[in-house]
Amino acid sequence: MKVLVPVKRVVDYNVKVRVKSDGTGVDIANVKMSMNPFDEIAVEEAVRLKEKGVVTEVIAVSCGVAQCQETLRTAMAIGADRGILVETDAELQPLAIAKLLKALVDKEQPGLVILGKQAIDGDNNQTGQMLAALGDMPQATFASKVEVAGDKVTVSREVDGGLETLSLSTPAVITTDLRLNEPRYVTLPNIMKAKKKQLDTVKPEDLGVDVTPRLKTLKVAEPAKRGAGVKVADVAALVDKLKNEAKVI
Ligand code: AMP
Numbered sequence: 404m405k406v407l408v409p410v411k412r413v414v415d416y417n418v419k420v421r422v423k424s425d426g427t428g429v430d431i432a433n434v435k436m437s438m439n440p441f442d443e444i445a446v447e448e449a450v451r452l453k454e455k456g457v458v459t460e461v462i463a464v465s466c467g468v469a470q471c472q473e474t475l476r477t478a479m480a481i482g483a484d485r486g487i488l489v490e491t492d493a494e495l496q497p498l499a500i501a502k503l504l505k506a507l508v509d510k511e512q513p514g515l516v517i518l519g520k521q522a523i524d525g526d527n528n529q530t531g532q533m534l535a536a537l538g539d540m541p542q543a544t545f546a547s548k549v550e551v552a553g554d555k556v557t558v559s560r561e562v563d564g565g566l567e568t569l570s571l572s573t574p575a576v577i578t579t580d581l582r583l584n585e586p587r588y589v590t591l592p593n594i595m596k597a598k599k600k601q602l603d604t605v606k607p608e609d610l611g612v613d614v615t616p617r618l619k620t621l622k623v624a625e626p627a628k629r630g631a632g633v634k635v636a637d638v639a640a641l642v643d644k645l646k647n648e649a650k651v652i
Pocket residue numbers: 408409410411412439441442464465466467495497500517518519520521522523525526527528529530531
């Protein structure tokens with residue numbers, strides 16, 4: 404069984420992003436970029452399934468600018484077998500990405516697609532769900548445990564009330580939550596090995612997908628600055644402030 408793992412190149416989680424002065428977006432010039440953390444968890448899970456012998460090939464895919472190749476090389480250093488870059492300079496929104504992934508699913512016929520539950524830049528939490536709908540595949544989002552047995556996959560998922568267990572038939576879509584695993588440390592020998600792995604590049608047109616954005620960003624603004632906190636003397640003072648200043652009780 405093949406596993407397809409979509410990996411997104413995003414602003415590194417340690418970077419404090421700044422809004423551009425003209426309010427059209429955030430400034431990502433000269434900012435450190437990394438693999439979306441939830442996607443690292445997805446690659447790790449796919450590689451662990453391969454190490455267990457239930458998966459034969461792990462294919463990482465990234466959609467975006469040429470530099471996404473670096474993200475794919477990182478995925479291959481973790482253990483993905485090959486990479487596919489869907490190269491475009493166009494702004495990509497979740498529906499367009501889901502359509503690109505659907506085209507690759509049709510081509511590669513993976514038994515599982517393991518995505519991150521969300522990308523930490525747009526926080527959309529949409530792509531996996533849209534891909535499942537477009538491909539008419541069962542989905543288990545926010546996975547904290549994945550077990551494959553034959554053509555069935557059992558997934559524990561994190562829901563508001565605790566854990567839910569789903570049994571899905573493959574091909575299926577899974578999205579990862581934080582507790583699924585702890586991605587391995589990428590070693591230098593594996594970084595070197597990853598440079599030699601196969602990386603194919605295709606364009607959205609090759610996959611027959613129109614990626615024109617459907618949504619328009621009107622304005623991006625910094626959140627309002629928060630005032631400094633104060634220490635209260637006792638519970639009565641706290642209750643008084645909550646009632647009369649914050650007016651929340
Ligand atoms: P989102 O719906 O944008 O929060 O993204 C959810 C997941 O979809 C991510 O964790 C990735 O696995 C995948 N994804 C989103 N954008 C891309 C992209 N440009 N290239 C590859 N995978 C992506």
